[in-house]
Amino acid sequence: MATIDRDITLTRDRLAKDASAIGRAMIEGDMEEARFRAYLLRSQASEMGLEEVEKAALMVVVMLPSDESQPKRGIGRAMLRLCDTLDVRY
Numbered sequence: 001m002a003t004i005d006r007d008i009t010l011t012r013d014r015l016a017k018d019a020s021a022i023g024r025a026m027i028e029g030d031m032e033e034a035r036f037r038a039y040l041l042r043s044q045a046s047e048m049g050l051e052e053v054e055k056a057a058l059m060v061v062v063m064l065p066s067d068e069s070q071p072k073r074g075i076g077r078a079m080l081r082l083c084d085t086l087d088v089r090y
Contacts, residue, residue, distance in 0.1 A: 011048060015041060016086040022060065023079060026071060034071075035064045041082075056082040 018041045025034035042057035060082055063075040 012086050015044060015050075015053060016083070018044070019079070019082050019086055026075070031065055031067070031069070031071070035061065038064060050085075053082070053085045056085045
């Protein structure tokens, strides 16, 4: 039976909630909020040493526009990759 690291699970759960907030902001058309959340998630992942999460969050940042226009083509795939790196199943 695998040992569950409670802290890592809670951390990934919190980051997953942040990723969900990115998606909600995009759906609502608030690219500024989505960008802010993506930068925040990337920063937190970096501080925690979660390199794969950090890289995936960077791809989301790259796909988000610097203004209020639509995200770049491929944002859905970038978000899926981010969510996959935040797998909180145990």
